[in-house]
Amino acid sequence: MKIALSTxxxxxxxxxxxxxxxxxxxxxxxxxxxxxxxIDNRQNLDTSQGAGIQSAETIARSGAAxxxxxxxxxxxxxxxxxxxxxxxxxxxxxxxxxxxxxxxGALKAMDSADVEGHWI
Amino acid sequence: xxxxxxxxxxxTGKTTVAVNLASVYGAPxxxxxxxxxxxxxxxxxxxxxxxxETFAIPVPHVDESLCDGxxxxxxxxxxxxxxxxxxxxxxxxxxxxxxxxxxxxxxRKAISEVDKRIGEIESTRLEKITLIQGRLDIGAAMAxxxxxxxxxxxxxxxxxxxxxxxxxxxxxxxxxxxxDLVVLVTEPTPFGLHDLKLAVEMVRELRIPFGVVVxxxxxxxxxxxxxxxxxxxxxxxxxxxxxxxxxSCSRGELVVDALPEYRSLFATLLWNIRELRGxxxxxxxxxxxx
Amino acid sequence: xxxxxxxxxxxxxxxxxTGKTSLTASFxxxxxxxxSAVIADCDVDAADLHLVLAPRVLERxxxxxxxxxLIRNEDCAGCGMCREYCRFDAIGMVRxxxxxxxxxxxxxxxxxxxxxxxxxxxxxxxxxxxxxxxxMVSDTRCGPMVHARLGLAAENSGKLVSIVRREARRIxxxxxxxxxxxxxxxxxxxxxxSSLTGASQVLVVTEPSVSGEHDLERVLALSKHxxxxxxxxxxxxxxxxxxxxxxxxxxxxxxxxxAGRIRYDSAVTTAQLRELAVVETDAPSAEDxxxxxxxxxx
Numbered sequence: 197m198k199i200a201l202s203t204x205x206x207x208x209x210x211x212x213x214x215x216x217x218x219x220x221x222x223x224x225x226x227x228x229x230x231x232x233x234x235i236d237n238r239q240n241l242d243t244s245q246g247a248g249i250q251s252a253e254t255i256a257r258s259g260a261a262x263x264x265x266x267x268x269x270x271x272x273x274x275x276x277x278x279x280x281x282x283x284x285x286x287x288x289x290x291x292x293x294x295x296x297x298x299x300x301g302a303l304k305a306m307d308s309a310d311v312e313g314h315w316i
Numbered sequence: 317x318x319x320x321x322x323x324x325x326x327x328t329g330k331t332t333v334a335v336n337l338a339s340v341y342g343a344p345x346x347x348x349x350x351x352x353x354x355x356x357x358x359x360x361x362x363x364x365x366x367x368x369e370t371f372a373i374p375v376p377h378v379d380e381s382l383c384d385g386x387x388x389x390x391x392x393x394x395x396x397x398x399x400x401x402x403x404x405x406x407x408x409x410x411x412x413x414x415x416x417x418x419x420x421x422x423x424r425k426a427i428s429e430v431d432k433r434i435g436e437i438e439s440t441r442l443e444k445i446t447l448i449q450g451r452l453d454i455g456a457a458m459a460x461x462x463x464x465x466x467x468x469x470x471x472x473x474x475x476x477x478x479x480x481x482x483x484x485x486x487x488x489x490x491x492x493x494x495x496d497l498v499v500l501v502t503e504p505t506p507f508g509l510h511d512l513k514l515a516v517e518m519v520r521e522l523r524i525p526f527g528v529v530v531x532x533x534x535x536x537x538x539x540x541x542x543x544x545x546x547x548x549x550x551x552x553x554x555x556x557x558x559x560x561x562x563x564s565c566s567r568g569e570l571v572v573d574a575l576p577e578y579r580s581l582f583a584t585l586l587w588n589i590r591e592l593r594g595x596x597x598x599x600x601x602x603x604x605x606x
Numbered sequence: 607x608x609x610x611x612x613x614x615x616x617x618x619x620x621x622x623x624t625g626k627t628s629l630t631a632s633f634x635x636x637x638x639x640x641x642s643a644v645i646a647d648c649d650v651d652a653a654d655l656h657l658v659l660a661p662r663v664l665e666r667x668x669x670x671x672x673x674x675x676l677i678r679n680e681d682c683a684g685c686g687m688c689r690e691y692c693r694f695d696a697i698g699m700v701r702x703x704x705x706x707x708x709x710x711x712x713x714x715x716x717x718x719x720x721x722x723x724x725x726x727x728x729x730x731x732x733x734x735x736x737x738x739x740x741x742m743v744s745d746t747r748c749g750p751m752v753h754a755r756l757g758l759a760a761e762n763s764g765k766l767v768s769i770v771r772r773e774a775r776r777i778x779x780x781x782x783x784x785x786x787x788x789x790x791x792x793x794x795x796x797x798x799x800s801s802l803t804g805a806s807q808v809l810v811v812t813e814p815s816v817s818g819e820h821d822l823e824r825v826l827a828l829s830k831h832x833x834x835x836x837x838x839x840x841x842x843x844x845x846x847x848x849x850x851x852x853x854x855x856x857x858x859x860x861x862x863x864x865a866g867r868i869r870y871d872s873a874v875t876t877a878q879l880r881e882l883a884v885v886e887t888d889a890p891s892a893e894d895x896x897x898x899x900x901x902x903x904x
Contacts, residue, residue: 218772246396246411253390256401271408275399278406324652326792327623331817353793354621354824356817394672394720415693415719454827457764457796482622482792483651485760489714506878507627507654514652521714521758535875559845559870566815566846 214266217248248272324511326482349449363442372431382426620821661744688722764800
């Protein structure tokens with residue numbers, strides 16, 4: 197199973213980025229094979245509107261079954277839910293710590309968007 | 317004649333000029349409030365609303381029985397208004413610009429258009445003035461389609477005064493397009509001059525003749541006058557800095573009603589506008605004759 | 607420094623010309639006293655804050671948003687299909703010198719949707735990125751400032767506003783600044799929505815008039831829609847004290863708090879002429895502005 201984590205860096209020591217739609221990168225972690233790749237999200241930030249929607253599309257296409265992030269707005273939530281991606285909230289942490297918390301079942305799944313939508 | 321009243325900076329007195337001009341026009345005139353985000357003209361005219369209609373823009377609707385999840389619609393859309401990734405598409409109507417593209421590119425013809433309400437348009441009659449205004453719903457993001465719809469309700473052959481939103485971006489351009497003359501309202505201050513220059517650049521780009529009204533004369537300095545003189549812009553009127561004007565506006569009263577001595581001031585503005593328009597038409601007649 | 611929470615105060619007005627920018631400049635000066643502020647000018651359509659804060663530009667960045675359609679005349683077959691399908695009246699017929707019709711896109715009306723580009727039977731339409739303006743990172747006497755200039759007739763989607771806020775936040779985090787002060791745009795559309803979402807607090811500066819009251823109602827509904835705590839301040843309150851009182855009651859009824867009132871003061875313009883914030887002068891209204899600032903900090 198693969199999980200995606202929003203981040204600003206390229207290693208597991210990088211901080212988890214709390215805002216999903218504007219995260220510069222995602223780490224796509226393969227839990228079975230214990231290996232990960234970095235997905236660049238910057239091109240989505242350049243579209244004229246819908247950063248959250250575009251980021252959600254990226255995650256949906258990546259094959260991730262779950263997403264770990266700080267906050268997720270209603271449009272992104274809608275896309276992720278339709279794609280069957282479960283979303284988990286995590287507070288401030290490194291990617292490694294967030295992964296550990298996820299594996300231990302310490303993270304809570306979101307059943308609705310937890311922040312109001314942004315315009316873009 | 318279609319006259320538009322605009323300004324780079326907000327709060328310079330656009331609406332004050334527009335409503336008082338309409339009041340002294342002397343003949344049937346349409347006053348069109350294109351500031352659909354914050355329409356204010358109606359606050360100065362208490363007439364009877366003769367028409368009210370909701371306004372909607374067309375947004376996509378997907379017939380899921382025809383959709384095969386090819387994703388072409390999502391790939392085409394520039395606004396993230398329709399998203400598709402191997403399942404049935406998701407539509408975000410608030411992002412849609414109504415271009416109709418997804419409908420055209422869908423290979424299964426599975427997309428049709430449905431209306432999404434974004435605001436309303438109202439018409440009010442008061443003696444010689446017909447007030448037409450648009451009001452954008454709270455949270456609806458796009459003003460230009462509503463502004464276009466408000467302008468579409470203009471009756472041909474009747475003069476019109478358009479009250480534009482502040483600034484120089486797309487809602488203002490949408491308002492000014494097609495106007496015969498623009499009146500730019502400013503104040504004699506650093507903010508006023510800075511924003512006037514932006515507005516001048518805008519009307520020049522649109523190639524519409526224009527003149528300037530300087531409101532609240534005396535509060536600042538003469539930099540606006542110096543600029544207009546330097547680049548050859550006609551100053552159509554100077555309105556004094558009279559606290560009583562601010563007070564009457566604050567009560568929703570027309571200046572020409574609360575302070576009748578100002579009737580002649582606005583009548584002069586109308587005269588100067590007609591003169592400027594006459595000159596501009598004369599110039600263009602000379603040009604086309606050659 | 608992602609531990610401490612950064613306070614972001616957004617100053618908006620609904621109606622333009624209520625004195626929002628003059629007040630924001632004074633807040634920037636007051637916040638600078640504790641060395642803790644980053645300033646963001648999000649009134650990207652008609653930015654005026656720089657006229658008081660005199661920023662020294664350190665970085666300039668082009669702002670690209672969307673696309674525009676460009677018809678290659680030499681390849682145009684004159685079929686007019688582009689004009690038929692354009693929903694924005696952005697395509698017009700142009701008669702060449704030899705009398706053959708071709709078509710051209712008006713960049714001011716073009717919304718960059720791509721329909722004509724896709725449907726052109728001879729693929730004669732290009733679709734380049736559109737450069738819409740620029741944003742700058744600067745230094746001022748009050749601290750770092752991020753500001754921008756939107757190009758003429760540019761689509762004001764709020765994206766540039768978002769970029770200005772994002773950069774201001776990045777600088778605040780980098781430099782350990784605890785406060786971001788945002789000069790917001792007028793209206794209730796996309797640019798304002800972009801300036802509000804995620805803010806800690808919004809201050810609506812209004813004036814004691816029927817227009818001010820009407821527009822305040824709409825803008826408070828907007829901040830409620832996005833769940834941002836709102837405060838209201840009536841500027842030039844003594845032009846119509848009854849209306850000022852009515853507005854304050856209405857604001858409270860709408861769930862906003864009253865942050866104070868500022869008197870009508872010709873010295874505000876004098877300060878502007880001297881390129882100073884009001885609180886940097888001995889204008890009578892400076893005292894009122896200081897009080898509003900203190901109330902906001904509570």
